[in-house]
Amino acid sequence: MTTDDSFNSVCDFIAEYAAHLMGVGVHTSRVVRNSKRIGEAFGVEVQMCAFYNNIMISITDDETHECYNKVVGISSHSISFEHNSELSALSWEIYDYHLPLSTIKEKYRTIVQAPRIHPLFVLLLVGFANASFCRLFEGDGISMAIVFSATMIGLYLKQQMFAKHINSFIVFIVSAFVASLAASISLIFKDTTSSTAIATSVLYLVPGVPLINGMIDIVEGHVLIGFSRLTEAALLIMCIAIGLSFTLIMVKNSLI
């Protein structure tokens, strides 16, 4: 150890740090690298094995060969790219400047407790995003306006249901159903691109982060967790399809 802080407190921090990063949607090799980097700064060797719900972590003191083992549960936080960037930068700061543990913990708390983007602002941005998406698929002005409002309704519902800790699969099915049902209002307008409107209204739900992280994990050799993440993404995509299907069954005669 190259610090006066106790071995256990350093190890506890590394375990908490790694579990938090996994929870906010960071691909495994980055979590492993960041944790090893922090360990190196303190003169300890970090080895870890990551699964979908847990991390097994083993830390050895380079001098005394004292060993610390822990299985840490990964609590599922909502995805945060800000935590990903700032906590990665923090690991380099610890490595480059050998900060004391108290300062590191203070910086860590500041990053983790920083307020997220306001949900209403997110709602507005995602509404515009999906409307633009509709335009990219050659949707017309009316479809874009309908997709904008359908997305706002669907996403608002998703945010509210997540806040009440409802099962994420149910949340995805209901949000997809409501958003596509709202978009099916476009069917009452003649000569509008209603199928494009219904198709794009659910795309804000696409789980891009587990999909890409799963691919990265697999090509980087973390095959088990990679497949776990892809399975999660596949299930969520199926939920979107189920929600969309409910609407399509209701309006299919108008679409054929």
Add this chain to the structure above:
Amino acid sequence: MTILNVILDGLFAAIAGIGFGAISDPPLRAFKMIAILSALGHACRYCLMHFLGFDIATASLFGAIVIGFGSMWLGKKVYCPLTVLYIPALLPMIPGKFAYNMVFSLLMSLQTVKEPGMLNKYMEAFFSNTLVTCTVVFMLAIGATLPILLFPKITFSITRHKNKF
């Protein structure tokens, strides 16, 4: 008119990228880069498909490569990991219309099981749409991940403020 179409395509892709990024709480400094990358990637795919006659999967691969390498270059400027920039930038390239047709034709196949003519038509549509959707998503992931595989050292130290190179 043609140039205007490319610019409009990039513009709408940029708005889409910013919105899809906002769901995942990126740092504020990343928004500008996400917009640039989305616009570049989507406009690149648009040009390849409309002017050079590329198919959607190959064009998506090149679009994703542009986004991947672009995020390596821009990520260094704003100290953001590659995935923070390229995941939202890739989302506007998701083949949503094909995915929708996939679900719709699956549903119609199940509804027309007793009518062989219609069943064949919908099953064919289901197969071709599934093929395009899966291939494009796979190409997007591979294209954007390429820089991480090719230049691991640069991509790993992208959030480092102290420059040691």
